Amino acid sequence: MLLHNGEAHFLWRCRVWLQVWLQVEGTMSSMSHGFPAVGLCLAALLLSNALLYLYLESLYPTDELLLSSHVGCEPRHFKMATMKNCIPWLQCSQINAEVRKLKLIGQGAVKKVHLAEWRGQKVALSQLSSLDYLEDFLHGVSMLQALQGPHVVQLVGFCLDNHTQVTEYHPLGSLLNLDSILAQEQHQQHNTWQMRLRLAMDYVSILHYLHGGPAGRRVMCDSSSLEKTLTQFLLTSDFRLVVNDLDALPEVDPSRGLLVKCGHRELTGDFVAPEQLWPFRTKGKPFADNLMPGYDERTDIWKIPDVTWFLMGRVPGGDVVHFHLFQIHEKCKKEDPKLRPSALDVLNVYRSVYGSMVRDNAGFRDML
Structure with a gap:
């Protein structure tokens, strides 16, 4: 079975800690008659440090592991937390018919951002503020498409006809x-x-x-x-x-x-x-x-x-x-x-x- 680099690294760490643990366990068993409390404390400390180290690596793996193990959708698809399946990015007809504005939540030189609703899901609907910034808006849409992953807000859909994009809504804001x-x-x-x-x-x-x-x-x-x-x-x-x-x-x-x-x-x-x-x-x-x-x-x-x-x-x-x-x-x-x-x-x-x-x-x- 082939393993990703991150998985192989993790297993290698496990093997190293296991080998050290077995060596210490053998040493402790020979010492346990004279120093049972010290042996148990040292063994417990070693094991706790090993588990903590592995826990930290699981929380903060290398970027390669983080990106390769990210459970997402196939390209040009999205899935929000309460959805069971991934579906294709929304297109113009779906955005116009199914996305409903609720209130304005932000405005900059390039975009106006509304809290909106799509099939019961809260989403962020962004619209071009001025044609003077059309190039910036189109650049932003292209970057969202190219960089989709765990580090970037999830793209839900876009419509270049009326200069809108829909992304996942995060209520805590910026x-x-x-x-x-x-x-x-x-x-x-x-x-x-x-x-x-x-x-x-x-x-x-x-x-x-x-x-x-x-x-x-x-x-x-x-x-x-x-x-x-x-x-x-x-x-x-x-x-x-x-x-x-x-x-x-x-x-x-x-x-x-x-x-x-x-x-x-x-x-x-x-x-x-x-x-x-x-x-x-x-x-x-x-x-x-x-x-x-x-x-x-x-x-x-x-x-x-x-x-x-x-x-x-x-x-x-x-x-x-x-x-x-x-x-x-x-x-x-x-x-x-x-x-x-x-x-x-x-x-x-x-x-x-x-x-x-x-x-x-x-x-x-x-x-x-």
Whole structure:
């Protein structure tokens, strides 16, 4: 039987822990006459650590395993939580006849978003706000089609005739609402460093997916401020993240000389990466779009520490997380983009910090 890489890795881990356990068990049996309590405690500690390690790997496997084991529908199909079967994306006739607007829940330069209903299911119906942004709208639809997967909001259907798209509805809304949501009584139990760090891991996982997914290397250009960046993500009911707004996701490929510029206006502020700033500002030269140098996806890396700082909030244990992430975040803020880590490098550090802190907490509780 052929196994995926992630499955083979998991089984290899199991075999290693089993071998260690058998060796310790043999040692403990020989020691049990003189030190029965010590032997039992050591064996229990080893087994608990092994199970915890495997549990963490099951929660946060490699991206390859996460994507390959994702139980979804065949291409151009969807299935929401309460549906039994996958069905094809809705087309114009179905959207016009079966999708009913309920209320306006959001509006931007490109789209107006309505809460809507389709066959008893709540969905988000997005419509083009102005023909001036038709190109952006069409780009967003094409990216939603190309990037469907666990990191991206689920596409339900679209109609290019009247410039509409339908996606899965997430009632908790955008990531910008995180603190107000966690302040609500029914969600306060989720306001922990563990949950907040998992959201940060989701965020970096999404960047990694966009930087090397099926649509090539993509840059999140709708990220000129922290608030604007947070609105690009939705918080699911089980407190995970999916990227939602893909209207400004240009491709970059330095090997082909393909770089990007996020918009045609001057960007300012500390949130955007240094290479996104007008380089001749100090010389008093007015901004000129045709003279602005291009850049690549490492602009997204620069912004990771700021987004994670927001995500961690003010919870017990958050200061320890920041301490452990200080070094990788310092690398994210390198002025030279070539010296910054990749999203995968950052994600690996986040996973390591999460795992070590969970193990430390578990060990501390065992000592009480």
